[in-house]
Amino acid sequence: MEDKVIKIDSGIEIRQLYCDPIKMDEMPGVFPFTRGVHAAMYRDRLWTMRQYAGFSTAEESNKRYHFLLSQGVSGLSVAFDLPTQIGYDSDHAMSEGEVGKVGVAIDSLRDMEILFKDIKLADISTSMTINSTGFILLALYIALAKKQGADIKKISGTIQNDILKEYAARGTYIYPPTPSMRIITDIFEYCSKEVPKWNTISISGYHIREAGANAVQELAFTLANGKAYLQAAITKGLDINVFAQRLSFFFNAHNNIFEEVAKFRAARRMWANITKDLGATDPRAQMLRFHTQTGGSTLTAQQPENNIVRVALQGLSAVLGGTQSLHTNGYDEALSLPTERAAAIALRTQQILAYESGATDTVDPLAGSFYVEALTNEIEAAAWKLIEKIDGMGGAVKAIEHHFMQDEIARSAYAYNKAIEDKSKIIVGVNKFTAKENNDTPLLKIDDSIRQVQTDKLNKLRAERDNEKAKACLEAIRKTANGTDNLMPFVIDAVEHLCTLGEIADTLRDVWGEFKG
Template sequence: MENTIKTDAGIVIQPLYCTPLPMTELPGVFPFTRGVHATMYRDKLWTMRQYAGFSTARESNKRYHYLLGQGVMGLSVAFDLPTQIGYDSDHPMAEGEVGKVGVAIDSLEDMEELFDGITLEQITTSMTINATGFILLALYIALAKRQGADLKKISGTIQNDILKEYAARGTYIYPPKPSMRLITDIFEYCSKEVPKWNTISISGYHIREAGSDAVQELAFTLSNGKAYLKAALAKGLDINIFAKRLSFFFNAHNHLFEEVAKFRAARRMWAQITKDLGATDPKAQMLRFHTQTGGSTLTAQQPHNNIVRVTIQSLAATMGGTQSLHTNGYDEALSLPTEEAARIALRTQQIIGYESGVADTVDPLGGSFYVEALTNEIAARAHQLIEKIDAMGGAVSAIEQGFVQDEIAKSAYRYQQAIEKNEKIIVGVNKFTVAAQVAPEVFRIDDSIRQAQSEKLVALRARRDNEQVQRILQELAQQATTTQNLMPIVVTAVENYCTLGEIADTLRKVWGEYI
C-alpha cells in the first residue's frame, strides 16, 4: 500500500490531481503528457547527476568520488575537444585543448583510470560524446568486461546524436551518411549485447544553447528523433525494441511555465510520432529525458545570481517530469565549476527533491489553465515546424540545406537584439548592475596535461602488440566499406589498446571528413 504523504500542516497530498474539466490524459498512459510513470517521483526521485570531467582521467576520477560522496546518483562524463573530434592528445590539432573542457581519453588505459574504484555494474553513466561515441562506448564496454560485469546489467546513456552537431554544435567528423550508419550500428549492437543501455540521447540542449527558442528546440529535436527512427527502421530493426532505448536531452531555461509546457508537449508529440511509425509497445512510445539547466543563461556579472536562475530552471525540469537532471555551477560563465559551485548545484536538486514538495504529486502544474494552454500552443507551433522540415525531406535534408542553422541563427539574433534594446531584462547585465565586482575563485587547467598524456601514449605504444594493432585497424578499414556492424571490431580494437585517434583516423581515410 502506498505511503501517505502530507504537507507540513498535515494535509494529505493525493498522488494525482485533476480539474473539474474533462481530463482524459493520465500519467503512465499514452500520450504521456502528464508523465511516463503513474506515480513519478512519489516512488523514486529523478536521478541527480553532475556533469564533470576535466584534465586527466586520474583528476576527473577524484571529482567523481567527491560527487558520489556528496550524494550524486549517477555520473555524467564531459570529454575534452580532442576526444570529441577524434584526436589523440599528442596530435598537433590537440594543442591547447587537452583536458580543457572535459577529460582527455586516448585509450583503454585512461578509461581504467577514469573509473578506478567505481563498479560500473552499480552505477549509471551518461557520456556526452557524439562523433566518437562509438569508440567511447566500446571503451566503456571493454572496461566493464575487465571488471567482470554482466553486460546485460550495465546501464547508462551515450549522447550519440550527430545530427545536432551539424546543426548547432560542430563536433562532427564524418559525412552524415556514415555517421548515421555508426548510430544504427550502436542501436543494433546494444539491443543484443547491452540491452539496458540508452543508445542515444537526442539533444535539444545544444540546439537551445546555440540560440533557438523553446518551440524550435522541441521541433528540431523531435525531427532529429524521427530521422533516427527511420534510419533504424531502414536497417530492419524492430521499433518496439530499439525505441525503448532512445532517450532525450533537453535544456531548462528561465521561463518556468514555458519550460514545463515544453516538456509536457514533448512527451505528447513523441508518443504520436512513434505510434505513427509503428510502435505499439507503450515503452517504445515514451519520451524519457535528461535535463541540464541553461548554461547560456548564466552570467559572468554577479555570478551568485546564477544560483537563483539554476533553481528556477531545476523547478521547471522537475515539475515538467524529467528522469534525470544536471544543475550547472554558478561560476560556469567564468570557468569550469569549482568544488564549492558543484556542491551548491547538487544541493539545489536535493533541496527541491526533499524539501519543496514538488515530488509529492504527479504533474503538479497539470490542469492549470495557463500551463495547459501553453502546452497546446507549443505543441501546435512545433508541429507546424516539423511539417515544414518533413516537406524538405526530413531532418538530414533540412540540415544539409542550412534551414535549421538559419532558423537558430535568426532566433539568437532576435534574442540578443531584445537584450541590447532593454526589451528583455537580464538582471546584473542590462539592469540592476553594480560598478565594482569581486572576481570569484576560478578553476584552471594547466597546459602541462598535454605533455603528461603524450608521454603516456609513447609508453603505451611501446608496450602493446603493434602488429596486432595494425591488423585490427586494417580489418576495421575493410569492414567500413561493407554494411557489417562495426561495433564488435571497435571493441576488439580498444581491448588491444588501439587509441581513439587511430580508430578515428582509420575511418577518416575510408569515409573522409565533413566540411
C-alpha cells in the same frame, strides 16, 4: 484600457488572464504520456541526480567523481575534452591548447581505467556526452566493464550519440551524415542484442537551445532529429518496439518556468504520436524519457551568485515537467569549469528540490492550470508546424543539408540578443540592476602541461602494446567500414588491444572523409 502585449521567447503571446477550461482526462503512465511516463512519478522514485563533470586528466576527473558520489549523486555524467570529441589523440597537432580544457582527455583504455578507478561500472549509471566518437567511448566503456568482470548485459547508462544536432548547432562532427548515421544504427543494433540496458542515444535539444534556438525550435528540431533516427533504424530492419525503448532525450531548461514545463509536457505527447505513427505498439517504445540540464547560456559572468537562483528556477521547471534525470549547473560556469564548491551547491540545489520543495509530492502538479494547459497546446501546435516544414523538405537530414535549422536558430539567436541590447528583455545584473564587480569568484584553471602528461602516456602505451595486433585491428575496422557488417565488435576488439581513439577515428577518416559543412 488596452492589454499590454507580452510575448515569451518562442514568440507566443501571453494573455493577461486564462479562464478557458481545457479538458484534461489524460493520466500519467499511459499514452500519450503528457502527464508523465510513470503513474506515480517521483512518489515512487526520484529523478537521477547527475553532475556533469570531467576536466584535465583521468586522474583528476576520477577525484571529482569520488567527491560527487560522496555528496549523494546517483549517476555520473562525463564531459570529454575537445580533441576526444573530434577524434584526435592528445599528442596530435590539432589538440594543442585544448587537452583537458572543457572535459577529460581520453586516449585509450588505460585512461578509461583510471577515470573509473575504484568505481564499479556494474553499480553505477553513467551518461557520456560524446557524439562523433561516441561509438569509441562506448567501446571503451564496454571493454572496461568486461575487464572489471561485469555482465555487459546488465550495465546501464546513456551515450549522447546524436550527430544530427552537431551538424545543425554544435559543430563537433567528423564524418559526412550518411556514414555517421550508419555508425548510430550499428550502435542501436549491437546494444539491442549485447547491452540491452544501455540507452543508445540521447537526442539532444540542449545544444540546439544553447546555439540560440527558442523553446519551440528546440522541441521541433529535436523531435525531427529523433524521427530521422527512428526511420534510419527501421530501414536497417530493426524492430521499433525494441530499439525505441533505449532512446532517450536531452533538453535544456531556461528561466521561464511555465514555458519550460509546457515544452516538456508537449514533448512527451508529440513523441508518443510520432512513434505510434511509425509503428510502435509497445508503450515503452512510445515513451519520451529525458534528461535535463539547466541552461548554460543563461548564466552570466556578471554577479555570478545570481546564477544560483537561475539554476534553482530551471531545475524546478525540469522537476515540474517530469524529467527522468537532471544536471544543475555550477554558478561559476560563465567564468570557468565549476569548482568543487560550485558543484556541491548545484547538487544541493537538486536535493533541496527533491526533499524540501513539495514538487515531488504529487504527479504533474501544474496539470489543469488554465495557463499551463493552454501553453502546452500552443507550444505543441507551433512545433508541429516546424516539423511539417522539415518533413516537406524530406526530413531532418535534408533540412540540415539545406541549412534550414541552422538559419532558423541564427535568426532566433539574433532576436534574443537584440532584445537584451534594447532592454525589451531584462537580464538582472547585465542590462539592469548592475553593480561594480569585485572579480573575486574562485576559478578552476587547467594547465597546458596536461598535454605533455597525456603524450607521455601515449608513448608508453605504443611502446608496450602488441603493435602488430593493433595494426590488424585497425585494418579490420577499415575493411568493415567499406562493407556492411556491424562496426561495434571490431571497435571493441581494437580498444581491448590498446588502439587509441585517434587511430580508430583516423582509420575511418581515410575511408569516409571529413564533413566540411
